[in-house]
Amino acid sequence: MALADIFTRPATGGIRQVTPTAAYGARPSIAGPGMAALEEWVDGVAVLTKPDRIHWVDGSRSENEALLRGMVDDGTLIKLNPEWRPGSYLARSHPSDVARTEGRTYIASEAEIDAGPTNNWADPAEMRETLTGIFEGAMRGRTMYVVPFSMGAVGGPLSHIGVQITDSPYAVASIGIMTRVGTDVLREIATGAAWVKTIHSVGAPLAPGQADVAWPCNDEKYIVHFPETLEVWSFGSGYGGNAILAKKCFALRIASVIGRDEGWLAEHMLLIRVISPEGKAYHVAAAFPSACGKTNLAMLRPTIPGWRVETLGDDIAWLRPGEDGRLWAINPEAGFFGVAPGTGESTNVTAVETLWGNTIFTNVALRADGDVWWEGLTDTPPAELTDWEGNPWTPAMGRPAAHPNSRFTVSAGQCPQIAPDWDAPEGVPLDAILFGGRRATNVPLVVEATDWTHGVFLGSNISSERTAAAEGTVGELRRDPFAMLPFCGYNMADYFGHWLSVGQKLRFDRAPRIFQVNWFRKGADGRFLWPGFGDNARVIDWIIRRVEGAVPAVDSPVGRLPRTEDLNLDGIHVPQQDLDELFAVDPALWLSETDLTEQFYSTFEGRVPAPLYAELAALRYRLRRAQG
Numbered sequence: 001m002a003l004a005d006i007f008t009r010p011a012t013g014g015i016r017q018v019t020p021t022a023a024y025g026a027r028p029s030i031a032g033p034g035m036a037a038l039e040e041w042v043d044g045v046a047v048l049t050k051p052d053r054i055h056w057v058d059g060s061r062s063e064n065e066a067l068l069r070g071m072v073d074d075g076t077l078i079k080l081n082p083e084w085r086p087g088s089y090l091a092r093s094h095p096s097d098v099a100r101t102e103g104r105t106y107i108a109s110e111a112e113i114d115a116g117p118t119n120n121w122a123d124p125a126e127m128r129e130t131l132t133g134i135f136e137g138a139m140r141g142r143t144m145y146v147v148p149f150s151m152g153a154v155g156g157p158l159s160h161i162g163v164q165i166t167d168s169p170y171a172v173a174s175i176g177i178m179t180r181v182g183t184d185v186l187r188e189i190a191t192g193a194a195w196v197k198t199i200h201s202v203g204a205p206l207a208p209g210q211a212d213v214a215w216p217c218n219d220e221k222y223i224v225h226f227p228e229t230l231e232v233w234s235f236g237s238g239y240g241g242n243a244i245l246a247k248k249c250f251a252l253r254i255a256s257v258i259g260r261d262e263g264w265l266a267e268h269m270l271l272i273r274v275i276s277p278e279g280k281a282y283h284v285a286a287a288f289p290s291a292c293g294k295t296n297l298a299m300l301r302p303t304i305p306g307w308r309v310e311t312l313g314d315d316i317a318w319l320r321p322g323e324d325g326r327l328w329a330i331n332p333e334a335g336f337f338g339v340a341p342g343t344g345e346s347t348n349v350t351a352v353e354t355l356w357g358n359t360i361f362t363n364v365a366l367r368a369d370g371d372v373w374w375e376g377l378t379d380t381p382p383a384e385l386t387d388w389e390g391n392p393w394t395p396a397m398g399r400p401a402a403h404p405n406s407r408f409t410v411s412a413g414q415c416p417q418i419a420p421d422w423d424a425p426e427g428v429p430l431d432a433i434l435f436g437g438r439r440a441t442n443v444p445l446v447v448e449a450t451d452w453t454h455g456v457f458l459g460s461n462i463s464s465e466r467t468a469a470a471e472g473t474v475g476e477l478r479r480d481p482f483a484m485l486p487f488c489g490y491n492m493a494d495y496f497g498h499w500l501s502v503g504q505k506l507r508f509d510r511a512p513r514i515f516q517v518n519w520f521r522k523g524a525d526g527r528f529l530w531p532g533f534g535d536n537a538r539v540i541d542w543i544i545r546r547v548e549g550a551v552p553a554v555d556s557p558v559g560r561l562p563r564t565e566d567l568n569l570d571g572i573h574v575p576q577q578d579l580d581e582l583f584a585v586d587p588a589l590w591l592s593e594t595d596l597t598e599q600f601y602s603t604f605e606g607r608v609p610a611p612l613y614a615e616l617a618a619l620r621y622r623l624r625r626a627q628g
């Protein structure tokens, strides 16, 4: 029985003797056949969680201002000095609640095999009981907010709707930036549009008269996805992806399941438009594991003259085959929830400019003048700061002032190079897809897949080195296929199969080309071989010339490589020896890497699609031939 049924069945023990939201006050005055189900669900959650108040969020400016004012008054937010950072705030989380908690994140599918070996599985019936227990009275003393949101433009052909119930005003303000919130969405629901149920509580009920704390949370945490009923339940954390359920929980884990069923893909990808010196536009989506510079690439300022990049998204892309045989992409989000440390003038000046105001910062350091700071914003830290925990800090202390996972939350529209049509409901047609990891060894700067299946094979092998490799070996790899390891809502081997089947819906001459990139390869002396950042545009320039058929490529056992003379290196000096190392393919090392791939595939107990095993066999054959 679905948990929603517990709420909607006829009252036993009196739970439906009052209609709670009526007792709590005004409901939205929107009528339509879809509203009853929404109100019934809200009633049920209120009966279970027993909030003091219910607030239906309308997404208006005045509502947002009142919410922010309330959080400043009760100490949840610090208002930053408007002279430096207008309309901006700092939140300090509890020190135990600073990141997504993957160990407490569950896929509660009916069959364990549907969660697969890369997810924590939970029995849905047992999990519903557990959640019913911990959500009982969880919102006492608090306001329960009902937040209708759309991922993608409201009513757009690739968009999907959700409703988040939460007792965290910080989450409401963040969802207001990261998604399209408000009454327009309710109108869609009223007319009968399908929507996803997401419920969040910080898990810190207040007894009558009990004072609140700045960042309520609970040591016990649950982030639970029910893929069959398209629900998310999150308890105990107020931070990021644990609390903004539209993001990783809905737009990736639940959306990946919807995409599997409907024939499209929900991906952990940035989305950009690259404009060539001739003024021609190309669209590129790129998957990188967390902390590999996705936001930097999304906001790239090319160092090669004439090229421009427009930002479309920095974290999530939904990709859908169009009737024209192309793969169309939208960024379903409306804002950026980016990692602050490492974002500075030299690494991502676009992000720095985006953050001029109207930003919620979390766990960064506070300057004496009421502005914020984090490691990497400037080369030299201010002489004194208040650190992310609220303690005095000086550089001499030798520890970071901002938490390494401190964040900014800001509207996409504030990005100075946002594409003018970033919000277009139909999205953009993709020309290229990039897969990248953080590999010190082995993986060349750029490799072109020979076809879609080979591209899927490359995506299934994204990995980063966990440990430094001894010379002549491969370091221990943290595998992150398609950069989706923590975000795929179903069995990852089936997901590989789904990628193959989406490829079959594309016209072969219109499908995006797939490339593997690696900005992080190091030389034998431990130095990065490639300058990275704005110079990554030089790699994209080659990719686009490949898409145009303007340059030949060199076949290698691992895929097609550039001729080094085709890389645009005007204005920088990369020694020939470094270029040779950047593209070197050592067959013996690669053969040991294929053993690791086989080991990884075997964890799926026969479910990895045969075409990927065929790719593995063909790769081994080519490597052995290259060995001679």
Ligand code: OXD
Pocket (backbone or CB within 6 Å): 241, 289, 290, 291, 315
């Ligand atoms: C993120 C992540 O927060 O990928 O975007 O971890």
Ligand code: MN
Pocket (backbone or CB within 6 Å): 268, 290, 315
């Ligand atoms: Mn991400």
